Amino acid sequence: MYPPPIPTSSSSSPATDDVSSPLLNRSRRVSQPLRGAASRLLRRASSRRMMLGESSVRVRETAAEQIEERQSEWAHSKPVIVLDVLWNLAFVFVTVGVVWFSSGEDPGVPLRFWIVGYNLQCLIHVACVVAEYRRRRGYDQSNRDLDSGLISVQGSSDDYGSAEIESGTSVAKHIESTNAIFSFVWWIIGFYWVTADAEELAQSSPQLYWLCVAFLAFDVIFVVLCVAVACLVGIAVCCCLPCIIAVLYALADREGASDEEIERLPKFKFLTLKNSEKVNGEVRETHGGIMTQLGVDSPSERVLSSDEAECCICLCDYEDGTELRELSCRHHFHEACIDKWLRINATCPLCKFNILKTGEQSCNDAV
Structure with a gap:
């Protein structure tokens, strides 16, 4: 459902976990394990005495971490957040239109119920993304105020602020993780209903049927894109690290x-x-x-x-x-x-x- 991320950004990020990184989070069950895939591949290469030496593996692990940090910051930038919200809301609006015009269709399986559940996931994802974006903006603003000397915070206040940030992150993380698990189960249910009697559904309820097929296909496409991007980045980090550095050097803000x-x-x-x-x-x-x-x-x-x-x-x-x-x-x-x-x-x-x-x-x- 979401366009694939491209690791190109560089701004300082808060020391918190990436909770609801936008865009590929319809397939977050796949994208989350892929984060750090290059690092895990490099460790295995080192442990199995493959061609990369220990020093080279450590350098590539550092580069992979750098790419992940920059991808996280890019994914939470304002233009990407706006695109993500509009993309998901477009699914909701299309669904409302199709359901309205297909009011006379009577499918043999509850396709309308599945479509409503699918769109509910979109809305939950949008809420998590917006909440995470606002939390990050507040965190960055606090850091800017501290750096400029506009506010003075004692050690106890720092501890309280950190605990508050961690609490908000934990809640958003649990909601997004639950939504991802539900998305995976819901996709399987929808696939089963659509393929159980495809010919009859295509004839009796063509609009609902093809809407479900489109939603299922979008998920598969973006999962494939997730895997492809992760594999390409992993291969590039292992085999052509200077190319990755050159791309970051050309596209990223130079904060070094x-x-x-x-x-x-x-x-x-x-x-x-x-x-x-x-x-x-x-x-x-x-x-x-x-x-x-x-x-x-x-x-x-x-x-x-x-x-x-x-x-x-x-x-x-x-x-x-x-x-x-x-x-x-x-x-x-x-x-x-x-x-x-x-x-x-x-x-x-x-x-x-x-x-x-x-x-x-x-x-x-x-x-």
Whole structure:
């Protein structure tokens, strides 16, 4: 019933669960488990010793989380909310018209009852979406007031406000989840009634019959779109993460580090060193190298093993003469790869170390 979501947005979001993300929530029973599908796929790939290394898997899990956060914010933006409400109300208006003109039809199964239940789900979904949108607007307004110093809130007030937000989120989440379960059961009932004696219904009650068929078909189409979008995003994150970063860089608001802050990070030049090692009786060449800092009078050097001489973002080995960027957490990447990421999100994609808080924050997972 709802158009598929596209993960393209970037605005700060409250630290709460995504309760009634609009548009695909007629098929929320499918879209909710698909959220984080890329992360789960990557963990399985790591546990089964597939091609991605541990560092590359962690980078892709971070990217998948970033996409989910931005998709959630885009899904709750005002234009999408308006489109979602109009889309669902259009179903209700069409239903009223069809039921009015088909008053003389007498189907052998209670199709009118099923149609009313279907539209009731639409109205419940609209109510949840509007309530969630208003709650988020109130949350964002409170944050803006706090940042601007217009209001002063003590610690106890913060705790009370957080509890109130969590309470509202929990209620909306339970309502939306119940509506999704009911939607799934109701779809099965409608499918059974429509297909039990399709030919007779098409002849005796053509308008009600085709309205039910259209509703059922819309649900199937959007479930397929949900699965397709989730699979494409998962494949892109696994196999072509630079493409995802480029799309986010082009379409999303750049809330990460500025060019000046990025340029303060040290740059290195990679020089390849070929070594030989004996593995299972065979002599193999390993391509490690040395990172030499650029733009300083006394450049520091760092030796990289063959396993370390790879960019965790694009999965390409460092080539001789390649310029690298090293973050304060000691993680290094291709300069072009990491610069685009930092303009979107000022944290290390491997350990989530914030480069803007170098003096205040330590990296827990630095290697």
